[in-house]
Amino acid sequence: MEELKKAVAREALSFVDDDMVIGLGTGSTTAYFIKFLGELIKEEELEVYGIPTSHQSRLLAIESGVPVVSLDEADAIDIAVDGADEVDPALNLIKGRGAALTMEKIIEYRAGTFIVLVDESKLVKRLGEKMPVPIEVIPAAWRAIAEELEVFNARAELRMAVKKDGPVITDNGNFILDARFERIDDPLDMEIELNTIPGVVENGIFADIADVVLVGTREGVRKLER
């Protein structure tokens, strides 16, 4: 599995050019990309800047020699590179296992080209087949939102921390609800609907924004395009 992640991360370097601003996703697959990008910048003396989507990607970028800028310092984002938890045949995604979905969506929505890195186990026929949809919520509203999600035939759980007592706190200071839906027929519609619930900051359905998906398989890297 780690080899497949490395293979897609290496392949993503072919999208990198000098003078680019690159959105840096979060998670274990993107972590390889950030490390390889640091090596490429050094080898080819590139003038490339990264915009991190989380504390994780910011710390890793600094450690890997990728100069970082914040979103409000950049005029435009050329490409963004990130992993995903599920990818459907229309290249709609579920993201947010690492609780970084809000900054990821803000940055990836604005990128000229959004490149997604997955291994083949992440490909599904229908979103929600294996993974819940993470929803970032204002802490005081978590229970009211969890109850409201029943209207959408979803059962939501408050995500609990592992190395801390109590709930996961996102980089933005919020909670995460993991919502298991009976069925998601229309990802774009569901993405929009969820964001209309007061107290929802953002949800982990990324419909219609991935341009390229690089899929790591045992036979090599497959490229899917929208």
Ligand SMILES: O=C[C@H](O)[C@H](O)[C@H](O)COP(=O)(O)O
């Ligand atoms: O919040 C986390 C992100 O959406 C990740 O990009 C996603 O969970 C994929 O992570 P990984 O590459 O570790 O499977």
